[in-house]
Amino acid sequence: MKVSVVGTGYVGLVTGACLAEMGNDVLCLDVDPNKIRILEEGGIPIHEPGLDAVVARNVKAGRLAFTTDVARAVAHGTMQFIAVGTPPDEDGSADLQYVLAAARNIGRLMTDYKVVIDKSTVPVGTADKVHAAIADELRQRGSSTEFAVVSNPEFLKEGAAVDDFMRPDRIVVGADDPKAIALMRALYAPFSRNHDKVLVMDVRSAELTKYAANAMLATRISFMNELALLAEKMGADIEQVRQGIGSDARIGFHFLYAGCGYGGSCFPKDVKALIRTAAGENQGLKVLQAVEEANDAQKLVLVNKVVRQFGADLAGKHFALWGLAFKPNTDDMREATSRVVLKELFARGATVSAYDPVAMDEARRIFGDEPRLRYATSPMQALEGADALLIVTEWKEFRSPDFERIKASLKSPIIFDGRNLYEPADVAAHGLNYQAIGRGLNV
Numbered sequence: 001m002k003v004s005v006v007g008t009g010y011v012g013l014v015t016g017a018c019l020a021e022m023g024n025d026v027l028c029l030d031v032d033p034n035k036i037r038i039l040e041e042g043g044i045p046i047h048e049p050g051l052d053a054v055v056a057r058n059v060k061a062g063r064l065a066f067t068t069d070v071a072r073a074v075a076h077g078t079m080q081f082i083a084v085g086t087p088p089d090e091d092g093s094a095d096l097q098y099v100l101a102a103a104r105n106i107g108r109l110m111t112d113y114k115v116v117i118d119k120s121t122v123p124v125g126t127a128d129k130v131h132a133a134i135a136d137e138l139r140q141r142g143s144s145t146e147f148a149v150v151s152n153p154e155f156l157k158e159g160a161a162v163d164d165f166m167r168p169d170r171i172v173v174g175a176d177d178p179k180a181i182a183l184m185r186a187l188y189a190p191f192s193r194n195h196d197k198v199l200v201m202d203v204r205s206a207e208l209t210k211y212a213a214n215a216m217l218a219t220r221i222s223f224m225n226e227l228a229l230l231a232e233k234m235g236a237d238i239e240q241v242r243q244g245i246g247s248d249a250r251i252g253f254h255f256l257y258a259g260c261g262y263g264g265s266c267f268p269k270d271v272k273a274l275i276r277t278a279a280g281e282n283q284g285l286k287v288l289q290a291v292e293e294a295n296d297a298q299k300l301v302l303v304n305k306v307v308r309q310f311g312a313d314l315a316g317k318h319f320a321l322w323g324l325a326f327k328p329n330t331d332d333m334r335e336a337t338s339r340v341v342l343k344e345l346f347a348r349g350a351t352v353s354a355y356d357p358v359a360m361d362e363a364r365r366i367f368g369d370e371p372r373l374r375y376a377t378s379p380m381q382a383l384e385g386a387d388a389l390l391i392v393t394e395w396k397e398f399r400s401p402d403f404e405r406i407k408a409s410l411k412s413p414i415i416f417d418g419r420n421l422y423e424p425a426d427v428a429a430h431g432l433n434y435q436a437i438g439r440g441l442n443v
């Protein structure tokens with residue numbers, strides 16, 4: 001099938017590459033010429049495990065190409081995926097300007113039947129707006145070319161995006177046009193060979209499904225984070241509680257890890273957007289409001305522990321920070337807890353040496369030559385001259401460190417672990433003070 005993907009970011013590039021992998025003829029469009037240049041030169045503008053090989057294979061086979069030429073992209077695909085960003089507007093609602101700009105481009109230039117597919121995470125009712133924008137463009141030039149708008153939210157996880165796309169749990173298709181539904185089923189059939197994963201539903205239910213999924217996952221995290229705070233006060237261990245409840249099949253083990261707050265480009269913005277959507281309908285979402293508040297507070301939990309240890313004024317203190325990305329296996333720092341931690345430490349007068357296996361360039365882009373931030377070339381180098389260590393991202397390479405070396409490098413042998421990487425007793429056995437999240441009374 002001929003497929004165009006508008007927006008070549010985390011979702012668009014993975015979608016384009018994986019659809020090409022299944023034999024489709026894919027053209028990816030982006031307004032960012034730098035991104036397209038990198039891709040045309042054989043590079044990958046983001047860090048996503050396994051993506052480089054899929055992209056290279058399909059470019060070589062002639063099934064995947066990149067462009068900044070809107071007219072070429074509109075002409076190319078019968079299937080037009082919109083995978084542009086939907087960042088939060090000032091009031092927290094999803095900003096649809098990029099989605100609607102993409103839709104207008106399609107309406108302005110299309111000359112034959114198109115299925116326009118909302119892959120971006122968009123509020124309920126957006127497909128109607130996309131439909132209206134395209135219809136308006138067609139009307140302006142007196143065209144009666146047919147088209148359908150489909151909602152096809154994406155559930156991939158950064159860091160495992162290729163696997164998630166190639167082996168999805170489900171493929172949600174919100175549509176009411178039989179021709180478009182048939183084309184979507186055909187496009188996704190190769191991803192659904194073991195059993196039918198395509199769930200066809202009405203457009204609005206599909207749009208709400210995406211927000212409901214992220215809201216549920218965020219709720220589990222904030223729930224565990226608040227329980228962890230209670231566990232700390234009462235001398236209980238959240239890790240044992242996690243195992244105690246996760247073993248209940250109705251609850252399950254996934255997304256029950258306490259930590260220093262969720263970040264990323266999805267949970268914070270989608271929770272906010274759903275709250276805004278509901279407010280617009282005079283429908284309170286009290287649970288989700290609490291989820292968001294709890295998460296904002298949780299991002300400060302590590303700094304609160306530092307302050308309890310070293311005092312509110314951290315002038316002259318220097319900290320090592322392991323992990324900048326919002327989660328492992330990505331360089332994405334959007335809404336990352338590390339940003340809140342760094343900002344708070346700087347505001348209190350501290351300096352920081354930070355290390356991340358892949359997000360160092362992204363940190364440099366965000367913080368530039370911030371004088372209070374040094375960029376370490378290894379986890380151990382970050383420790384040099386530091387008063388204590390803060391861990392913010394659970395990268396595998398932080399899981400089994402040389403605790404003796406950590407102890408010898410730090411001025412005060414303290415680890416503030418925002419991701420509960422270690423067994424408290426093991427760390428304590430090395431003479432380190434280990435302050436994790438909800439792991440009983442601080443050792």
Ligand SMILES: NC(=O)c1ccc[n+]([C@@H]2O[C@H](COP(=O)([O-])OP(=O)(O)OC[C@H]3O[C@@H](n4cnc5c(N)ncnc54)[C@H](O)[C@@H]3O)[C@@H](O)[C@H]2O)c1
Pocket residue numbers: 006007008009010011012029030031032035083084085086098101102119120121122154155156157158265266
């Ligand atoms: N990142 C994730 O893990 C994830 C998962 C599921 C859903 N989503 C959703 O998918 C959407 C995209 O997210 P992302 O993380 O891929 O964003 P991103 O910022 O990585 O990519 C968006 C791309 O769209 C481009 N763009 C903007 N306007 C354009 C236009 N008019 N024409 C062509 N290109 C345009 C931008 O230059 C950018 O490269 C969002 O709605 C997001 O909520 C993201």
